[in-house]
Amino acid sequence: GKTGVLFYGGALVDPRAFSPLARVLSGRYGLAVSVPVFDSDLAFSFGSCDTGRLPLAMEAFPDVERWVLAGHSFGGIAFQTDLWTMMVNEDADMLASVGGIAFLGSYIRQDLGCGATDFSSTNIPATSVSGELDGVVNRTNWEG
Template sequence: MKKKRRLLRWILLSIVLVVIIAVVGTLAWTQIGVMQAEPEPLAEAKANPAIAITDAPEGIVLAPLEGVSDTGLVFIPGAKVDPWAYVAILQHVAAAGTTVVITRPWLNLAFFDLRGMDSFTAAAPDVENWSVGGHSLGGVRACQLAEDADALVLFASYCASDLSDSGLDVLSLAGTEDGLSTPTKIADARHRLPDDALLVEIDGASHASFGDYGPQPGDGTPTISVEEMRRVVTEQLVPIVTLLDAE
């Protein structure tokens, strides 16, 4: 009996140690290799006189300084990407009249973040119409939150959940040079989106072109300029926002 008890204790201790090592290893991995926002694009966005940038508890809030903002976008970063890396590419969407809330995913990974839309829209309680979007893994999470939004925006991403009968307005932006969320992968997941979803391939854009955090392992080489990328993204996003406002 003593030998059996000692064996049982040894087995239980081994299991506990394995679990502890796995948890500690996972936590360490989520903090190592986080892709930081490039300082120059961020500084440029912070100097934009048309928007106010607030580091709020709900996320990084980009608010237009002119007019009344009736529309908002909750935007979820890609895996292990600094949320500030999306401020520059979304600044002109905010300047056009949409309040943007860039979330800070728990442990830098969107699938660990179980908060609902109201955790982020609380940053701008006067905004009536909300869309949700995200980049890469952030887009996958955005699909899960889309039932509480009026529209869905995907940056180099696709849905794992079926939204084909949701009736949502959907905009999916892909890059022809994306080595991670390739145009083929996005096309293969097309059936999970409504029939009238708008899919746009941006010529020359890579996976990392949708943020300002530098090159990403496994990605393609972008041939589009930063300025042109921002222009195209803004041009595609603003009509979706205008549609929401009209409704």
């Protein structure tokens, strides 16, 4: 089945900034790519534990069977809360649609007010990418 990427942008980053990456993923690899737009360009807001973006992407791309949730900076935090909410709610259909997760300059955080996030019981493939000159990412948290 077809794979898609739901890419959550970083805080205060115009979603169009991710267009070059989306074009490569789509053109070179044939992936459907959705970069949602958020109010004030904030993919995550404390106290809100579900952005509701995966169901919207699934509706927009009905031929996509598996989704990779990916996020840059705060976008990684946003998709992690969406994924955690699916797990807590035992939403098997939504969880089955997640084929992987990718953190770009981001990491799993435990202080979001959504409950302790623990993905150790999942078999969802995950990757994390960070640049060695990234002066924003908390290296201790990223390496932990």
